Each structure stands twice: as structure tokens, then as C-alpha cells.
Amino acid sequence: KNQVEQSPQSLIILEGKNCTLQCNYTVSPFSNLRWYKQDTGRGPVSLTIMTFSENTKSNGRYTATLDADTKQSSLHITASQLSDSASYICVVSAVNQAGTALIFGKGTTLSVSS
Amino acid sequence: DAGITQSPRHKVTETGTPVTLRCHQTENHRYMYWYRQDPGHGLRLIHYSYGVKDTDKGEVSDGYSVSRSKTEDFLLTLESATSSQTSVYFCAISEGSQTDTQYFGPGTRLTVL
Numbered sequence: 522k523n524q525v526e527q528s529p530q531s532l533i534i535l536e537g538k539n540c541t542l543q544c545n546y547t548v549s550p551f552s553n554l555r556w557y558k559q560d561t562g563r564g565p566v567s568l569t570i571m572t573f574s575e576n577t578k579s580n581g582r583y584t585a586t587l588d589a590d591t592k593q594s595s596l597h598i599t600a601s602q603l604s605d606s607a608s609y610i611c612v613v614s615a616v617n618q619a620g621t622a623l624i625f626g627k628g629t630t631l632s633v634s635s
Numbered sequence: 636d637a638g639i640t641q642s643p644r645h646k647v648t649e650t651g652t653p654v655t656l657r658c659h660q661t662e663n664h665r666y667m668y669w670y671r672q673d674p675g676h677g678l679r680l681i682h683y684s685y686g687v688k689d690t691d692k693g694e695v696s697d698g699y700s701v702s703r704s705k706t707e708d709f710l711l712t713l714e715s716a717t718s719s720q721t722s723v724y725f726c727a728i729s730e731g732s733q734t735d736t737q738y739f740g741p742g743t744r745l746t747v748l
Contacts, residue, residue, distance in 0.1 A: 552734050564639075564725050564739025565678070610677065614734045621733040627677040 523548045525613050525626035533632045538601055542629045544594040544611030552614040552621075556585050556596050559608040559628070568596070568609075601633045638662045639740040641726050647746045654713040656743050658726030660706075666729040667709040668737065669693075669701060671722040678725065683733070684709055716747045 528543045546554070553572045557565035569578040569585040571594070578585045582599045598605055611626040638661035648654050658667060668683040670693075680693030682701040690701050698720060700712045713720055724743045729735040 555736070562742070564727070564742055565737075566739070567736045570736065616734060623680065623733060625678045627675065 523624045525611055525624045527611050527626040527629050531630040534601055536633050536635050539599050542596045542609050546592050546613045548613040548615045548624050550617055552616040554594050555612045557610040565610055603633050606633045641740040641743050645744045648716055649748050651715050654716050656711040656724055658709045660728050664728040664730045668727040669711045670725045673722050718747050721747045
């Protein structure tokens with residue numbers, strides 16, 4: 522069964538600190554992996570996308586990594602800011618002859634405090 | 636927000652009544668989606684459309700129907716709302732395929748009493 526598991530479920534850090542969010546997946550056949558940021562009361566916004574051959578992708582202070590062998594991805598946030606407080610959702614795409622499936626993780630809720 | 640609006644933004648209704656949510660885009664994207672988001676479940680796909688009058692079911696389609704008569708509009712209908720359909724509903728669009736980046740609307744909070 523295709524699944525995406527994210528950890529931790531929630532996280533609290535001090536402003537200025539770094540943090541890493543994890544995404545483990547059992548999705549086949551793998552097409553790509555995206556990280557979305559969802560601010561409270563708003564729709565998700567795409568941060569990064571990685572295909573099978575990509576190991577690292579950066580978007581400002583956000584850096585995503587992908588290990589296709591172990592089926593793990595991480596999202597590293599550097600020098601956190603209060604505006605980073607949000608839910609971060611990992612989404613894995615699978616494409617085969619039957620069609621396309623997007624498998625969503627349940628998200629990690631990050632709270633950045635001053 | 637990439638040219639996507641949802642209406643209404645908030646709605647309270649009673650069990651058994653019909654409800655229609657509207658998604659409107661100005662991006663001329665081919666694909667449109669309806670998701671629901673509930674605590675502990677994350678985002679779940681209800682229905683999606685890959686063109687005018689072309690729709691398909693997602694993982695939680697029971698109790699919902701959709702219609703797309705124009706490229707820019709995608710309607711989600713709850714024929715007879717139930718309390719289990721209390722949720723936040725998000726519309727999303729993508730340009731060419733389901734694996735393309737999806738752009739989400741602001742959401743509609745629906746409460747069924």
C-alpha cells in the first residue's frame with residue numbers, strides 16, 4: 522500500500538534555530554516528491570519538488586533532500602523565523618499504466634517561538 | 636494566491652440539505668481538484684477534472700458529485716449533507732498533469748449541524 526509517513530507530528534523551536542522534518546514513503550513507482558507549506562487558514566503552497574535523480578533542492582532557507590534508495594526525504598529549515606510557523610506536508614507522486622496517484626502525508630506542525 | 640477563488644468561504648448548513656461549493660480559476664489550467672482536510676487525516680482527494688466535462692473519482696468520493704461545464708469553474712455538490720462532511724474543502728489546479736505543481740485555493744470551511 523502506498524503510504525507517506527511524516528515525523529515528528531509537531532515541533533516547537535526557538536526563533537533563529539534550525540530544524541529538520543522527515544518524510545518516509547512506501548510509494549511505487551516513484552515519480553516525484555514535493556514539500557508544501559500550509560499557513561494556518563490558507564491553502565498549501567509548494568516549496569520544492571524533487572525527481573528520482575535529484576538529491577538536494579533549495580528554496581531560500583528551505584533545503585530538501587531525497588534518498589531514493591531508503592525512500593526518505595527531509596526538509597531542513599535554517600535560521601527559523603516566526604513566519605515559518607506552519608504545517609509542512611510531504612506529497613509523493615506515483616505514475617503507472619493505471620494512472621497517477623498523489624499520496625499526501627499528514628504533515629508536521631512547526632511552531633517557532635520568540 | 637495563483638488566481639483561484641472559492642465560494643463561499645464559510646458555510647453552516649443542516650443535515651440533509653444540498654450544498655454546492657464553487658471553485659473559479661483565472662489561470663486556464665487543465666486540471667482541477669477538490670480535497671477535504673480533516674485533523675488526523677491530512678488532505679484527501681474527493682474528485683478531480685482533467686478537462687471540461689471530464690471528471691474522475693478520488694479516494695473519498697462517496698456522497699459528493701462534481702461538474703465542470705467551463706474551464707474556469709469546478710463545482711462540488713453534497714447532495715444531502717451529513718455531519719461527517721464537516722470539513723475544510725480546498726480546490727486546487729495544475730497546468731498539464733496531476734504530477735505538476737498544484738496551486739491551492741484559500742479553502743471553504745463547511746459545518747454540517
